[in-house]
Amino acid sequence: MASREFIRTVPHLNGMVISATGYRTTGQRPALHRGLPSPYLTVIFSLDGPIATGHTPQQATGTDAIRTDIIVGGLHQSPAHVVQPEHEAGIQLAVHPLAARALLGLPAAELTGELVVDGRDVFGGRAAELRERLCGLDRWEDRFDALSVYLRRRAADDRTAGSVRPEVAEAWAWLARHRGAGTIGGLSRHVALSERRLTSLFRAETGLTPKQAARLTRFQHAKTAVVRASAAGAPQDLARIAADCGYYDHSHLVRDFRQYTGASPTRWLAEECRNIQAGAHRPDGE
Known part of the structure; x- marks a missing residue:
């Protein structure tokens, strides 16, 4: 039997993150989902396998799909096609684009031109450690807290990419x-x-x-x-x-x-x- 769970919160990050959504689905028919453009950057930590995306349905389901378990996406003008497998889980953040320098270490404009970027290339190696920790936690509340602590530390780091x-x-x-x-x-x-x-x-x-x-x-x-x-x-x-x-x-x-x-x-x-x-x-x- 299929089940679908979506848990949303607003992290206490001074408006830098608009929302955080935990999702878990099981038993669903594999399908394609349209990731829509929005005024916010997208960051996803998959708690399951890699997420397959593409500019077109053919790319998303083909051998040249973009596959990563930590996604960073900039502001774009057309939908991204995302494969929805039988089961998936993760946390998706809507990040204010003017917070990109503080949280990602670069202006949002540097993400333009790419559908998605591997989060390790943006956050560095510690992002993989964070993802492993998120996978090991059982409660959404604890996962949200761990992610908020990580982002607050990045925002407080003096090595930000300017203002x-x-x-x-x-x-x-x-x-x-x-x-x-x-x-x-x-x-x-x-x-x-x-x-x-x-x-x-x-x-x-x-x-x-x-x-x-x-x-x-x-x-x-x-x-x-x-x-x-x-x-x-x-x-x-x-x-x-x-x-x-x-x-x-x-x-x-x-x-x-x-x-x-x-x-x-x-x-x-x-x-x-x-x-x-x-x-x-x-x-x-x-």
């Missing part, structure tokens, strides 16, 4: 406050930089332009609204969700769904129904 420019930090905060719906002109005036200069600094730090980050943030809120309606068994009113989330119209919401999920909202919901009902898509940081 984030205040204009970029304020620009990200402004986009978050406006839920991705503000104009780039308004943003550049707010941080007292030209649009060109702001775009250059923002992309150098995060790997995205402010416009791309705004679209991704807006989509995240729209996806959350779609998931909440589905989990509650309510009918999907995409036109209302589009208006509430700052889209020009329903067709623009569908356009973003197709870009970020590779499917229409209806098709994506049908494919993710089991995960949604099990709590895998509860919103981050809300």
Whole structure:
């Protein structure tokens, strides 16, 4: 009999980690899952075997799949395809991109261009030791605590990769406050930089332009609204969700769904129904 468990917490890391989700599934039919773009970096410690991912379903299930048991993923603009085996377990972190320097030792922009990076190449050898310790613990609470201690120590280490420019930090905060719906002109005036200069600094730090980050943030809120309606068994009113989330119209919401999920909202919901009902898509940081 199949079982699915998702346990979520918000680590006490001064907002650097938005959420930590422990997951364990057994007895499920092997399938492909779409790892969606989001405004957060992804870090996964597998407590089972290596995770196979790819830019396409063919790569994820083929001999050239990217396989690692510690995943670090940057901000991306299209879905990652992830193999879901019969049984799997792990902890997935949603990391604020401006915390990348403190927690990962590099700006988020350095992760751009790669679907995922082996966590050992980012965290170093101690990440493997941490993973082994996580595998040996029985309770999710203890695993979350061990991971939080490890990350706090990294953040406190003096060998961090510099600091984030205040204009970029304020620009990200402004986009978050406006839920991705503000104009780039308004943003550049707010941080007292030209649009060109702001775009250059923002992309150098995060790997995205402010416009791309705004679209991704807006989509995240729209996806959350779609998931909440589905989990509650309510009918999907995409036109209302589009208006509430700052889209020009329903067709623009569908356009973003197709870009970020590779499917229409209806098709994506049908494919993710089991995960949604099990709590895998509860919103981050809300």
